[in-house]
Amino acid sequence: MVKTLKLRILPNDEQIAALNHMSEQYRQACNFVSQYTFDNGIELNSFKLQKALYADVRENFGLKAQMAVSVFRTVTARYKTVQEQLRQNPYHFKDEYTGEWYDIPKDLSWLRKPIIFRRPQVDLVLKRDYSFDFATHQLSLNTLGKRIKLDFVDGCWQDYFDGSWTFGTGKIVQMKGNWYFHIPCSKESDEELIREQVQHVVGIDRGLRFLTSTYDENGKCTFKSGNAILRKRQKFIDRRKELQSKHTWSAFKALKRLSGRENRWMSDINHQVSKTLVEKYGSNSLFVIEDLTGVSFEESNLSGTKKQNREKRSWAFYQLEQFLTYKAEAVGSKVLKVSPKYTSQRCPKCGRIHKANRHHDTHEYICDKCGYRSNDDRIGAMNIQFLGTLWVSGDEHPRFGIRKEITSAE
Template identity: 50%
Template sequence: MVKSGRTIKLRLYPNTDQADQFLAMSQEYQRLANIVSQWIFDHGFQLSWLKINHRLYKLFRQESELNSQMIQSVFRTVSAHYKTVRKQMKQHTYAYKNEENKWIRVPRDLTWLVKPIQFRRPQADLVRQSNYSFVDKMQQVSMTTLGKRIKLGFTNKGFEKYFIDDWKLGTAKLVHNRGKWFLHIGITKEVSDFDTKDNPQIVGIDRGLRFLATAFDNEGKTLFFDGKKILRKREKFLDIRRQLQSKGTRSAQKRLKQLAQRENRWMSDVNHRIAKTLVALYGSHTLFVLEDLTNVTFNTDDLPKSLRNSHRSWAFFQLESFLTYKAQAIQSIVVKVNPAFTSQRCPRCGLVEKTNRHHDTHEYWCKKCQYRCNDDRLGAMNIKMLGQDWLRGIKRPKIKKLITVG
């Protein structure tokens, strides 16, 4: 059995006094989080909860109105943020060209940070039962504040099933967004393991810019998720962003922030729909195979220069994350493979040749056996092949470049 996790978002309905209590508590939580962050930065990035607790707990208890449990939550919240940043920095090395014009990659760690992580928005992490609980037959939620506990109504529209199935509710985050209060609750459930012995279906998925995802399955069928509409939408966002940046006023800066949030919500919705479609189409007991895109830069030569940097920032990792947890919930699995040569290998004769791929026509044409194919489809085919290698027990399947004969 494995644990499947996700987050449900409940809308809260506090009255004016309760909203003021929420704001005071979340601002105090934010203040302490920034103090802890500064301490970690000043003390060699010690992320041990025990060390942080030993140095700061008594001080916080004396000067803060937060209860003991929430102070402990502050320590865990800040430590988790630094661990996440450390993982991201490890994945994305610093790259530069040396005097010989060769790319050099330098690993990074937290010492590369020039200032401590800042917690810019009021927030609060609440422990189940200790800081929040559901009462009155799940009609209200009881929550901790700086003063006494309060009860208030909420809506769980769309999330009802998570309260009646075997889902376990965990730590929740109190979030204030555009004048509304939400409770984001992490939930987990034990699901059956993916079984590799029952001849699972294999689906290779190539992610890119022209097509956000191209899937190739056991039956030789291909599914394309067109990125043209996405490109046009991002172009509109870029135009609005430029207009606001040229103004430079305070109201323009506020609009820019709102625009960024809107674009992020839109990208999340697109990735959710793609992942949901893939899971619904291929069903349970499917091996979804993706390329490991860590440190991979997409070719944007066929895009306007003004859009190249913007389009590179599409949330490809987010799609991977959504697909992973959605697949796990139906006893499927996502596996990542080495991306080397997946767009250069001929699936018919095995020749690996970079010049066989023609970016201008988006076509692959093998010089040796004359096999022709859409280049995105070809990538998905080769990724699927690596998935077959993974099923045969090869831990890190990779395409090896063959020497051209004759």
């Protein structure tokens, strides 16, 4: 389990100048290494990069030894993040002759230019670049000059110093004139206990009309409406179109502010939804969601209007998954990802799998075999929940298939 401890630090004017200088030099060093990485085949090995460029980074950017080493780790970590993002979003294209959709996996060779580090930043290693002085209640940070001690805003940080958490490499962040120090904290969790002691199995179907549709072992289904969210997102879209039509520098800056505001709002919504689910079911719960890695939100997989399809492609489903995962682990629960195949096409009563049984226009599922009828989002949550019960019973990779129809989920 990994969480990020966010401390607001309170530097004076002299310390701000030192932090600004260090962050900018670190940023430039990252771009220098990123360009070299891109020009030399994008081999993500920080040790080889360090061997080739360490002396240049120290000499050209004035970084101290540990900071110079951290530059190579920062660059390779960013490329690995982009690599994972590309893997989860393959290139989808439609064959103009057959009308079939195909996927082409993406890798870093699809990049047309090196990754650029635009925001000043610096990564600091525990006990070498940063430490806590508990006697003075201060944070000690290394800079390119002398070491500085900073006051920080008190909060719940004491909860992380009970000996069960391990601190990682911290990051200096500046936002709207305020300075923050982000520290990743990790804690071991025992997943094997969940299978043996699971008390609740909750199937979660994610969408836009209903942000989440949940179905539990007691047959209770709840919906989180997405109508208000869609209306607010439309306001963001309309404002973005208005600014894009101006083609001015001030409009460009306004677009950046708007993007940040929208992202923060989306994150807040996902935090609220995931927190509500975890608080409702508590510990020893299994939250089951569809594995949307590589799922195409293209014409063949989308049934709504052009506007609805655009919304599906842009909503932060993966972020909701991340938030739910770490919040569940924090209380001793687990998130299980299952195959999304046929979860919206299968009848939870008789196991019949038939695509035409789902009626998108009326948001209903009507089984042509047994006559079972229900809301289509509820059907999805029921099938997802059933896959979770199979995992609890010992099936490591539960999934539905056409040839092997599984009987009632209730």
